[in-house]
Amino acid sequence: MKTRSTAVNQVIELGNGNYCIREAESTNCYLLIGEKKALIFDVGYGYEDIKPLIAELTDLPLIVVNSHGDPDHALGSCWFAEAYIHELDLGKLFRNDTPEMKQKALDYRLNKLPALKPHIDRDMYLKTSVKGVNYRFVREGEVFDLGGKVLETIHLPGHSYGCIALLDAKNKDLFSGDMVTKHNIWYFLPADEQAPFRQAVSSYRKLQRRKAEIARIYPAHGSFPIGVGIIDQLLDSLEDMKQNHASDLYFESFAGSGYQHYYKDTLIIYSKARLEEFMEDSAHED
């Protein structure tokens, strides 16, 4: 099928009725089309309404599912009547739904991509809100049957308390949100926004146990698909960070600052407080 992109959203066909709608060269939102229904996993910052792009690819009833409540994944819910999110992340999404946060996030993005400036209506965007959306809470094990394509929800607390991934076991595709990627993963927000590293370790171990069911991983940022070996690398990177963090470089963003730990294909950006807590937790385990 011929796909149309806009200046803000690039549409990429993945095969098997799946598409990536990549917003502002950053957030990969996945449109998964079955025989009876379609599902969009993440909806980006919502710099523009992506419904017209989706309508060109499918006229099936659409389910909107957010991988977590961060602004770059879930603020775009404002364009939809109903959206799924894990209950632990709805508060986070609402806290991010302010003109100040949107302004900061937009400036950060336009600083990286100045060519987008004429294509985003800033005033309109600052007026959007996710508060009028009807939310449904998505839970561990919940299944979305799209007809010929079934997605199972896996709860993976870490980068946020309410992070989820969707597994299409028949086709061996994992749509991993922000928990599994070769791109950076932020772990420097306050403790009420992101889970302790020990919970991220449990989440990565949970995915390790499902490795035989996964051949391709489609992350919410960076290149795709990636191989299943990245799950082991992420676990190893957390261990490595405990030992080898002395030369990690400082990082600053609109949402706060941290230190960058590179390990093989992975990049964890963490706060000192979070790392100290992790090291203490590990010391108690021994």
Ligand SMILES: O=c1ccn([C@@H]2O[C@H](COP(=O)(O)O)[C@@H](O)[C@H]2O)c(=O)[nH]1
């Ligand atoms: O609220 C937020 C916003 C962004 N992130 C993470 O930041 C990077 C942004 O991607 P770039 O394309 O490198 O600018 C990505 O890892 C997001 O998940 C975030 O964690 N929270």
